[in-house]
Amino acid sequence: MTDAQFLFDSARQQYNDFAGGVERHFENVATQLKDWLPEQMRPRPPPPPRRLTPATYWNQVNRWVSDNTALSAGILAFVGTGAVLVFIQRTTHVKKRRARKSNGGARTEAVVLAGSPTSPLTTAIALDLERRGFIVYVVTSNTEDETHIRKQSRVDLLPFNLDVPNPGEAEGQMQRFHHFLSRHHHAFEGASSHRLTLAGVILVPDISSVAAGSILQLSPEAWSTALNAKVLHTITVAKYMLPLVTEFKSRILLLTPNVVSSLRPPYRAIESTVSSALGAFASSLSSELSLQGLHACHFKLGNIEIAGSKQKKDDSKRVRGTSIRKLHESIFDALHSSKPSRTWHVGRGSLIYELIGSWIPGGVVSWMMGLQQVPRNDDQQTPESDDSSSDRSITWEKV
Template structure:
């Protein structure tokens, strides 16, 4: 072996030893790192994603949470301002003067026909108010007593309109004279410009009151009289005026009490049946006339403060109810708005309790309504409840029992 080969072998041996030492050192360092670092999968943790930008709702919520005092003050200001605005608009609307149209010469132009119980407190107060507002009011009179009652009011533009509903041919002739009155020209005074009258509306005020009684105690004659006087007469008057209504695009208004019929209590079968028949009739009539551009409105009346009834009750010593009814002026303003507005509502709730009892009858189960009305009580308690309900109906202005006003002699 030569010296060069020995030197080469020595160098290779030294290199292998150095490599082994380096490998052992790195293995030792790696074992120490594995012992110090926690157990992981060996993968680097993912980089956190950037959160999406906050929405408008989140920004508002954060702002509200940071400014609670300012938010509370703003809400209080908005609530107070809204209530004040509503009160202002309501007061302004109630104080707004509602007057019918007049011609250039000052003559009245709009005609309103009121049909129903002539001496009814609601009807009489209504046609007197319409006459004061500037309408020419015709009240349908079926008897000479009704005609005399209307003339006793001593109003120039409050006139009776004779209609014989028993004889259709006579009624047609009487109505022909009324249509001729609308078609011809009128003069307020000599030299004034001619003007024509326009039928503004037909107001139906049937008397739906009935004496409380059980169904088994109501005779067929009573059923016939009630349906003829309250339902058939209303339908007959509507049919007679339909040609004039379509010609003048007049409004049709039906006024009925709704508190008692909505609850359908016992002992009021005639009243509930009458209300249901009239409601079905006005719904069908509204659907038919809507195609011809004629509006039909149903006024559902609640507790109203009728001055004539209140005076009579005080004179008779009847105790006054705890809750005072809605002033009668609200009904008069609503009727006027329904006659002159461009798009009147199909249903008007006027009077305390009208809207509430209407919702109760639609959404509450009949069993709960029956329990509220005293169903299932003992006979003695039921009789007492009936007597109290009858007294309450006669003493409450809003029950709209619509007693006849005694004519002053």
């Protein structure tokens, strides 16, 4: 061993002894301090390590969503869409549909209703519009119609005598009605004046009362009567009302049954022809009014339940239709909406039978119609005048 090696080992040994002595000294001092300090001042031992809690339900859901992103997005979209639809439906249901009034509470919106005054559908529409705050004028042509309107005992449900076949007399009646709408009115003595406005003209031709039967058996008089009373009369009333509609920026609503005209079944030639003609007239009228920024709406009606109308004897087998409340709300929306639709499908079967008649081959539709018992009597058959247009669609609802 060299001298350098000896000195190095000796120095290392002395350092280790010194370090060991210092360590033992501090351990002795710590032990003495621990015995000297009171128990309250002693440092607390560190807390035990936390145990991992088992996965909760929420954590499991989060883990499943992370593993199934696409499926989770689909479920979320489905639930969200359903919630939005339910919210819209409830909002629409509770929406208050009332006509506008003046500052003094007087009625200011008038509606002209042209249809058979004794028809259950026309009467139901007139009474509902009057309840919603409109001044309703029902077009009449004889004393019987006026009496029927006045029997309803409604202050703001009034007959409007319009001599449609006599152009000179009808023009004078329209001028007087225009003057009545244009002048100032007072709800009561001392009240502030207000003016009326024409909210819309509603055309409700009673197509259900036309003759039924085979084309071979239908006489020219039956065709002439139906076309004059249903088509020409409706077009003429609309013509007389057009100046007022243009001046007051009103709406024209045309209501026609849609089931028979869509399927075009046998022994319903007149009804199908009348409905198709009125539908073509509604399209042309809507196009012309749109050039002036006005609107014409065609309501295609299916099976609608009218309270108080005559029902069939076998009520248990009759297919229930849409509540007439849906029609009332749609009419109000068409009168007050800023951009109403041109076509409205209201009533059970209105839209589906239009699709069937448009897309399914005629042979298949004829076969479907053959499943029903169609009257084949030699005499022409005319439906009862007090049946509503919705009752006429019940037979086709069973196809």
